[in-house]
Amino acid sequence: MRARNGFAVLAATALAATAACTATGSSNGNGDVTLSVWSWRPEDAAVYRQIFAKFHESHPHIQVDFKPYKSTEYNPILSTGLTQAGGPDVAQLRSYGILQPLIQAGDLVPLDGQVAGLSNFETTSLDGPRGKKDHKVYGVPLEMSTFQVYYNKDIFAKYQLQPPATWDQLIADAKKLLAAGITPFAAAGKDTWLLPLYDETFAATRYGGRDFEKKVLAGRAKFTDPEYVAALDVLNQLKPYFPKDQMGLGEADVQTLFATGKAAMIPEGSFALGPLKAINPNLNLGVFNPPPPPGALVTKPLQVGWVDASYGLNAKSQHQKEALELLQWMTTAEFGKLVADQLKQVSLVKGVQSSDPLLGQMVSAYRSDPTPYLMLVDFRYGTPLGSDLQAAGLQKMLLGQQTAAQAANDIQTGLAQWFKP
């Protein structure tokens, strides 16, 4: 079954080479051990080295060698690395469907009972690194992502606006901004991966969020059902308030539009907080979740969120004991705090507060009213990926090339090729 990821496995032979040259998990004469940790975040390398230096202070017999790889190529690199000698001891893992081939190939060690600190996480947090078949936990959750609407407080103040409490209010505010020559929502169309997230953010309430998830997984609902089609169609209703050139704009473009005050709101992820502040450090930001659109099955705003990454243990590691020590440390509040403050991510360790109040607001919204990023959480267990189908379909819909019903039909057709309720 591990063969599901074609490229991944075909790289199997390939990585032997890299692996052979990479001194991993070595020990010197003193019994000191160096753990090799792999990740897809080259941009965080400097911060990680500081974090692991902290670990070394309290665990002087363990050194950590942090090896980041290019994000887009990480999946094949990891799945081959795990099958070879010289792979990582501890590896950053993707979540949900994309993780399953590694679990089923037996490349990872289940951590239940081995890492006591797993009790520091909520059950939903542990769903990210959970095996679909055996329900065991294969990773220590690192961070989660949420997706919501950011707004520019200064612009809102200027036009005497508040975060909208009703859908009508949202539309009225958008009209007011439009009339004033300000783009209401800085929405991108060129980076299509954002489109499914926009739809979740504005319309998860319309199809029913977690209730619909349960039904569709049980085979009692389909993506062609009217509530899901209507949810896709919500973006059509918002199209007038997106930039006129939406399909020519990428994520960076719309972030810049928003951060430079040309747009009043932007639907973006928790991970965009840093980049937005980087473009304009004086940006006065607030966040909200859109009120439910007409006909919504859930009557209060929902917070989209999903577990993004975790750290797991290579079954072939020569240093299981030390690797478990590191993983145990990753469940502590000390590490969670470093994730929140240094990596500027939403740590999932219970009780760890984000230093940034906006991140804190996102987390607490997710704790009280969560909804999944459906296509990522549940429909990446086969190809074609649900998120790809939805992204391509929504783009065509927003271009006026097809209706919401046709987009829904493509999603259903594509997923039916591998998804069995």
Add this chain to the structure above:
Amino acid sequence: MKRFFGHLILWAYAVVALAPLVVMVLDSLRPNTDVLADPLGLPKTLDLASYATAWTEASFSTYVRNSVFVTVGAVALDVLVSLPAAYVLGRQRFRGRGVLIAYFLAGLMLPVRLGILPIFYLLGSIGLVDSRLGLVLVYAASGVPFSIFILSAFFRGLPVELEEAARIDGAGEFRIFARVLTPLVKPAIATVVVFRFVPLWNDFFFPLVLLRTTDRYTLPVGLTQFFGEFQTNWSALFAGLVIATVPLVVLFLLATRQIVEGLTAGMGR
């Protein structure tokens, strides 16, 4: 009057050809906030900060080094193996020569990219995935047909008397090849070197698939990484593009003749 229009077209197109490159250079010299606020503005001062960003923060220094290593290595290896083969194919008559020539020249039409998957396995089995050396081997091999094509034509054109005179002087096969004839095909070697250099320097597909570790990236893959990471810093993006472009423009200005010859050599096919 007609001549005037002719000149107008030529100079107007020269502007079209150059304007994007001029914008690229000008914007790389402006602070990013200016570039975003006023896309049509000119640099007020010479601000080289973006080059510093690209060169150090985005490790363009590493990418340039890797590109130089891979490109120079591949072209050198290509010429090194193609020269003796072209010499034999160009100057000696033996059974199977025609078949061999056809075998090598068929490569001019083979799209090597389509073999990327098997190349990937092959390099994997000898431990050369994510390795600059692996890239050198693939690039050198893909250049062999063109090099043999150009070089053997040149060898063929050299007068037979040279060889005979050397033989009478007691020179062996290797000496004739290395000391007598090879110096005479230097212009062809220059053509091959310059002409192979350009596509290899620019190639994106093979390093995209075959390299993983950031500090082994060549310029084009590095540029992709750079465009992902610095996407809101347009000034730095333009600076990165300039860095990727300058070596080729310099090469071209130094070796226009070889490039023109290399391009027009394609006609002979």
Add this chain to the structure above:
Amino acid sequence: MVQAVKRLLFLLPAFVLYTVFMVYPLLSALADSFWTWEGTARRGFAGAGNFTGLFTTFPLNRQLEPAFWHTVVFFLGTMVVQNTFGLLVAVLLVELPAARRFLRTVYTIPYLIGGLVVGYLWSLLLSPAFGPLNAGLHAAGLGSLARPWLGDPATALPVVILVNAWQYLGFPVLLFGAALAGLPPEYGEAARVDGAGARQRFFRVTLPLLLPSIGVVTILTFIGSMNTFELVYSLEGAQGNQPTGPGGATDVLGLIFYRVAFQEGGSNAIGLSSALAVLLFVFTFGVAVVANGLIRRRTT
């Protein structure tokens, strides 16, 4: 005998390198296309299964046909620009010897800098938000012409073609220039004596003599177009297993091959992508060989 051994030594390095890293991979791809794969494991003989699979697997089956036509339009568009405007420029250059070298250099520089750099550069220039092109149109009072060039299904492919033509124009200019320089002047003289005008001389005398060069430009453009990848990748981006460009308007075969082989992650990626590679190769090579034969027959 000794001679033969020496000869072998001279030939062997090139032969081995070329065979191992170029011929063998392509033959392997051919062989792989006839098997069913599960990751890297060969599962069973597929016969034509992978080839039919290309046209029955959703959403691949829906992507292939448009991508094929985009590729063809990409080729035709580029070819037309090169063989008309490129030819015009080459002919005009003959009459401007003073600046010829300089202009030729200027025209060739975009060709040198490569598809990826060209694509990234133009993606910035054409950006609807901060790009100088739309800003320039607005400044010139032509704001109504400004549009999201790469995000509008109506303009995306034409723009990609124009950028490609912009990049490669120096190539036909050089080739035609060399061909024009090689034409025997007597032909033109004879026609002039017969009283033919400049236009007539061009169409009756020069153009027929240039046909071989036009053929070469066309064939090389064709081969390049069928494999085009970098330019579209850098202009329009590539996202997961989705068609590239607005509504897939600029999806081309080279990108589909890359996606199936490396991005989509289906278990039979090797089988399907090898089958696609074989089809692409057969089509490209077949057309090129036939066209080449036609040209040679016409000209000898």
